Amino acid sequence: MKLPMSDGEIARRYRNAIDPQKSIGILAQLNACDKKDIYAALRRAGIVLEASKKPPVLRRKLDQELAYSLYKRGLLDREIASVMRVPYHTIYTWRSRKGLPANGRGKKGGDAT
Numbered sequence: 001m002k003l004p005m006s007d008g009e010i011a012r013r014y015r016n017a018i019d020p021q022k023s024i025g026i027l028a029q030l031n032a033c034d035k036k037d038i039y040a041a042l043r044r045a046g047i048v049l050e051a052s053k054k055p056p057v058l059r060r061k062l063d064q065e066l067a068y069s070l071y072k073r074g075l076l077d078r079e080i081a082s083v084m085r086v087p088y089h090t091i092y093t094w095r096s097r098k099g100l101p102a103n104g105r106g107k108k109g110g111d112a113t
Helices: 007-016 020-030 035-044 064-072 077-084 088-098
Strands: none
Touching (some): 007 020, 064 077, 064 088
């Protein structure tokens, strides 16, 4: 795709930017093109871009024994999640996969699942 700016001009603006990553989006807007076109222009100009690496998502395993112990004591899914400091849906999914019914609280209907 032919861009309004030359590859050299795009490369110069990229190099002189305070935040080079943000400049790619700005250059794409200025040239009315996609970011991938700007990346291609930078590669043609000899600028090697490092792939942005996202930090790995660290997931903790659910302590099922503790969850079951709290469940047996009659706690609701949200209460178990609060005690264990995990999202509510984690407890809901765990309980559902184990085939355990939701603990309820009298006439109020208990846990909204």
